[in-house]
Ligand SMILES: Nc1ncnc2c1ncn2[C@@H]1O[C@H](COP(=O)(O)OP(=O)(O)OP(=O)(O)O)[C@@H](O)[C@H]1O
């Protein structure tokens with residue numbers, strides 16, 4: 001990608017006020033692990049989780065900026081998924097406290113956290129196989145009267161709500177190129193389509209913050225482009241996005257801020273370009289002896305390190 | 309050999325009281341296992357709870373049958389809560405272990421000497437358990453028997469009300485599973501964590517399914533006590549639960565009519581094979597078996613038939629093979 005001119009940047013910001021706001025807010029945040037953000041939606045302290053002798057997660061402090069797209073990157077086994085599991089209540093930490101919207105949420109059960117607006121997807125996709133794509137989506141909607149035991153027996157109480165949810169589901173499915181699959185069993189979808197369905201289903205809850213664990217894994221390049229567009233749209237609609245991704249080109253394309261984990265700890269933070277130039281990050285990813293770039297077009301400036 | 313008798317006996321049993329009792333147990337299992345994915349291997353405990361509620365309230369305490377039915381519902385609910393609270397937060401197999409253990413524990417408890425005064429020990433409770441119900445029998449008192457179907461006046465009254473109960477609970481299940489509530493429990497069956505991640509309190513749904521399925525099973529026990537006017541501990545063995553599962557899988561799990569079709573076919577085959585064998589032995593066509601072997605031989609043949617079913621139609625009679633194939637992915 002050629003360097004952006006000031007003009008390009010300005011017009012992009014006009015089109016994406018959400019991005020402009022996020023970039024502006026993060027402009028003065030220092031590029032250090034655990035940096036304080038001007039308006040954090042999530043603040044975690046001393047979160048740790050041990051598996052046997054292995055400290056999978058050991059995060060001293062981390063803040064996630066509201067309304068921004070934050071990428072969580074790191075080599076395999078860095079502890080990204082484990083951190084997701086801890087923060088969303090699916091796993092219990094050995095130590096640690098964290099707040100979501102200023103409210104203490106450590107120890108809260110995962111369904112309550114999801115209701116508070118912190119909704120995640122899974123690295124290993126969890127499509128509900130023997131349910132149709134549309135039913136998967138309907139299930140996502142929150143606050144459904146028909147999901148309560150006795151009202152469920154009286155369809156006239158919840159029919160209108162159901163129709164409204166279907167309209168929203170159709171709109172989302174359209175965005176994710178799944179609208180032709182409405183009545184298919186989710187189990188009959190391809191791996192990539194299941195990823196898309198899971199993301200669309202998570203969005204049905206109207207989350208305040210979505211946490212996506214490798215949303216692009218297995219999605220074809222053409223669709224990846226439109227998916228990136230959708231994630232940017234989510235931010236423009238005011239939703240905070242935290243996502244795990246291994247493809248550095250994508251990370252650079254969409255994230256406003258990048259947090260790097262290695263061996264359970266946060267080792268670097270900053271805007272994408274700065275982080276990918278960081279020696280520590282390159283070392284963590286590629287080992288200490290390397291002459292490759294993290295992205296295809298070489299933004300990680302490998303000239304600096306090729307002298308080894 | 310009289311094929312007329314074989315046919316009439318078989319049909320009478322296929323839609324008779326025992327079939328109704330098993331059908332109710334299977335309707336309950338369908339809610340728990342078919343739709344919600346809960347492995348309740350102790351359904352017989354709920355049936356026993358219903359039956360003993362009638363026995364204890366009517367015979368031991370000499371109170372009304374209608375109160376006994378209420379107590380039966382409460383007892384089933386309580387049992388579901390006791391079994392569910394510690395296990396429903398854990399992995400699925402814990403419920404299976406706990407329920408099968410609890411059903412045996414309960415049976416040994418009611419047959420123990422220590423509680424003989426209440427539960428009647430190994431003999432159980434025998435007497436006019438269903439009198440209040442039978443007093444309401446609207447059939448003419450000179451009623452002898454229907455053509456072909458050989459129920460007594462008393463049994464026919466139970467059969468009518470029994471099938472009404474089956475229809476009622478089937479309608480209830482149908483209403484539930486086509487609603488958003490049903491969608492949530494099916495989601496839990498597919499992947500609990502996915503449903504949790506969407507903000508649903510999975511524990512509550514699993515508990516509701518366990519309680520509802522338990523109450524329906526409990527009604528099986530109430531019908532049992534009222535029809536047979538006797539409640540005996542050793543009829544509530546674990547194999548009851550497994551026959552109920554057989555019926556469910558035969559008809560097709562997670563199909564509203566699965567348990568009904570399953571129960572009728574199960575008892576049609578079991579009774580048919582039994583009658584046929586007995587007649588053939590009597591007529592001298594088979595001389596290597598005696599009449600007393602028939603009871604067990606018919607279960608052996610039944611097992612064989614089920615194996616064939618699982619090989620050639622694993623989804624059951626109503627099931628959708630496409631759905632089953634999805635599991636393999
Ligand atoms: N349930 C578990 N039991 C034991 N060890 C675990 C468990 N879950 C994770 N680990 C270990 O914790 C470490 C971090 O795992 P985690 O899944 O969080 O990595 P990750 O950063 O998500 O990696 P990837 O990019 O490959 O998905 C790994 O070394 C892993 O083996």
Ligand SMILES: [Mg+2]
Nearest residue numbers: 080081082123
């Ligand atoms: Mg991971």
